[in-house]
Amino acid sequence: MREHLDARLASLHSAGRKILVAYLTAGMAPNWTEMLQALAAGGADAIEIGLPFSDPMIDGPVIQRACVRAIAAGTTPQGVLSEVARLDIEVPLAVMTYYNLVFRAGHERMAGMMADAGVTGAIVPDLSLEESGPWCESADRHGIATVMLVAPSTPEERARLICDRSRAFVYAVGLMGVTGERAALAPSATAIGERLGPLTELPVCVGIGVSSPSQASQVSAHADGVIVGSAIVGRILDGAEPDEVAAFTASLRRGLDANARSAGA
């Protein structure tokens, strides 16, 4: 039985485990559902399934390419969710989608489709706090945890409001920029973990610009977990097989666990 994102992350958090959230663009490869299994096998605690969008404004070139491929292959939100409903996978699943796909489907209908598919979380990166009310109400009604984002540029008082509205975890944006791998970790990636920790009971996971085991390890010394997307998607675009994706995920896992041990020692 697939666990709820909220419950699963809460129990991991209280057990002191560093959380690994893995991202994949749905439909980017014919075997994308096998890739989900590989991410779970590699040790992801939750998986974020990206619905491909024509105008992925906060995504860098790698995820843009994945979106183009997925849409060209005929991927639709409804198709993705009905495939996800049939999956035998235990880790909790969240959907990452730009808001227009939600708005077009209708808040209630989209939340219902997600719930029917066994999805328990949603991340809508272009839905600002001010505009989030109607979606969040529908999501709450259907048991979908809406994960909100806080950026390095977010002022203190606003960060507090966003954390209050967030469910399951807080998505801490690691740098001012688009998604994608960076050679070095931005100082803002560790700073934001430190800053948000005291503002919320929820686990704080840092994403955008976190792509290697060592970066994951560094960040998790200052936060409760990481979100890795472009590093995974880029490997799949380059032709990685599911076992290679699982191995890469496992290396991220080890990076986090090593840090958890040293932190606990």
Added chain:
Amino acid sequence: MGPPDALGHFGSFGGRFVPESLVRACVELEQAFGSAWQDPRFHESLGEILRSYGGRPTPVTECHRLSERLGVRVLLKREDLAHTGSHKLNNVIGQSLLAARMGKTRLIAETGAGQHGVATATAAALMGMSCVVYMGEVDMARQALNVFRMELLGAEVTAVCSGSRTLKDAVNEALRDWVANLDDTHYCLGSVMGPHPYPWMVREFQRVLGDEAREQCRELLGGADPDWVVACVGGGSNAAGTFAGFASTSARLVGVEAAGGAAMTHGLPGVVHGMRSYLLQDEAGQISEAESISAGLDYPGIGPEHAHLADIGRAVYDQATDAEVLSAFTLLAQTEGIIPALEPAHALAWVVRNAGTTIASGQSVLVTLSGRGDKDVAQVRDLLSGDVGSGQQVAVDPAGVPER
């Protein structure tokens, strides 16, 4: 046409649908614009540059021969006579002054046909700022001369190879640049679109053309306002500026979209580029490409205030086909000696089609001639001859225009 609500809504449209990383930048811009727009010194600097550098006020020209031909009284607001050849300069001078006031040293912009890119590159040169213009790879090939113009002005033109490689993708790329470079960079958005405060701010910067035109029309019409005010709409900045000047008069307001990019006619409400408005999109919500004779109108959305004006019935929106546009283009050239840009030729095409019917004989019509047609001459030659670069004599018939 007043300010939007506190969250940037015009009725149920507009708003600020941006990633959290951009919210603060939008808030700072909103505050900076709000305070500048209250500041008489800002208006003084802006007015002075628009006068001594930009060529404002632009005249309103009464088109005697065209009027006789159509049986309605046609007046043109001549934005083609402004520096850089279109209304775009009003907005970029406003935004670059604001950027300087905010301590920014770098301007970025998106461009489709290249007009806004050229205007931004011009403002950057004038203000001593660096400038990067994002332009779809497809558009760069179509508008090679404008790419060179921007480079001549010292701007760097960056090809956008993502998505459909046109204007909408250039907007995404500019937003991506902005989010990573907020400290020194101002995103000089070219139309009444995007997240709050852009639709409001750009309309206010373009209001000058509507305000001028209202007073100029009153002089020509013996104190009266025109019966009709017509402007073309892509994102809708020249129309917004024009309508702002006439919203409180009795004039009927008409926005004319390209038939291949008619977001208001064929679109559905949706959210992209930070705003809620009418968008060309598929059933799932993937944004479509617009395609028409005029790259400047090839935008799959429309400014949110236009969506609102349509909703409340203050303005109506219609479309013109490529064939009607070509015909209106040559008609104006041959009756008035003015070669319009293909964009405002859409507004003229609507007037030509409706003169004597919807527009009753003898009524007055103000058309905003938002830009000059030099940039389009080669394309029109090819379209009319159906043969690229043949150099042969082209028999131009302003077809379908009834003699009166």
